[in-house]
Amino acid sequence: MLNIVLFGPPGSGKGTQAKFLEEKYQTPQISTGDLFRYNLKNETELGALVKSYMDKGHLVPDEVTTNMLIDHLDNNPNTNGYIFDGYPRTTAQAEALDKILAEKYDNEVSITLALVVDDEILVERLLDRGKTSGRADDIDEKIIRDRITEYYEKTAIVAEHYKKQGKWIEIDGVGSIDEITEKLNTAIREVL
Numbered sequence: 001m002l003n004i005v006l007f008g009p010p011g012s013g014k015g016t017q018a019k020f021l022e023e024k025y026q027t028p029q030i031s032t033g034d035l036f037r038y039n040l041k042n043e044t045e046l047g048a049l050v051k052s053y054m055d056k057g058h059l060v061p062d063e064v065t066t067n068m069l070i071d072h073l074d075n076n077p078n079t080n081g082y083i084f085d086g087y088p089r090t091t092a093q094a095e096a097l098d099k100i101l102a103e104k105y106d107n108e109v110s111i112t113l114a115l116v117v118d119d120e121i122l123v124e125r126l127l128d129r130g131k132t133s134g135r136a137d138d139i140d141e142k143i144i145r146d147r148i149t150e151y152y153e154k155t156a157i158v159a160e161h162y163k164k165q166g167k168w169i170e171i172d173g174v175g176s177i178d179e180i181t182e183k184l185n186t187a188i189r190e191v192l
Ligand code: ADP
Pocket: 009, 010, 011, 032, 033, 034, 036, 053, 054, 057, 058, 059, 060, 061, 062, 065, 085, 086, 087, 088, 089, 093, 147
C-alpha cells in the first residue's frame, strides 16, 4: 500500500495536489473537510454536530473526526492505499491513524508530504477561493485567520510525530501547480 499524508495549513494546496496524486497512484483521496461538508449539505446528524466548529474555523473533536474516517474506510476499501488530505490534524489523530492502518491493513503511513506556504499568501489564496467555492469559511477573513491559528496551535506539532518516524518531508508550496506536483512525485518515488 502507498499511504500518503498530505499536510499543511489551510490553503496550502493539499486538495489540489491530492487530485493529481489520486489519479497517478490509484490511491483515493480522503478529505475529512469534504466529508464534513457532505454531511452539512445533506443535513445529517453528524453535520448538525460539527456545524458550530466548522463555522468558527475550529477543529472538530478528535473522536468525532476519527470515527467518521473509520466509517469511510470501511465503506471504501482499497488495497492500493490512500491519500489523507486534512487528516491527521492533531497528535491524537496521528496516533489513531497509525493504529487504524495497522489493525485494518497491517500497514502504515508511507510518507508525509508537508506543503509550506507563507501565512499572508494563504490568506490571499483562501479569500480568492471564497469568491468561487461558496465555502462560508473562505469568505470571512477572521474565520480564515482563526483556521490558520488553529493550525499553529494544534496541527503544526504533528510534524514531530512523523519526524520521529522518519516520514516527514517538507515541500515548498509556492510555485506553479505542475512544479509542486513534480516535487511531490520526486519525494514519493523514494518510498515506492
Ligand atoms: P482547510 O484545509 O481549507 O481549512 P478542510 O476542508 O480541510 O479545509 O477543513 C474544513 C474544516 O473541517 C476545518 O476548519 C475543521 O473545522 C474541519 N476539519 C477537517 N478535517 C478535520 C480534522 N482532521 N480534525 C478536525 N477538524 C477537521
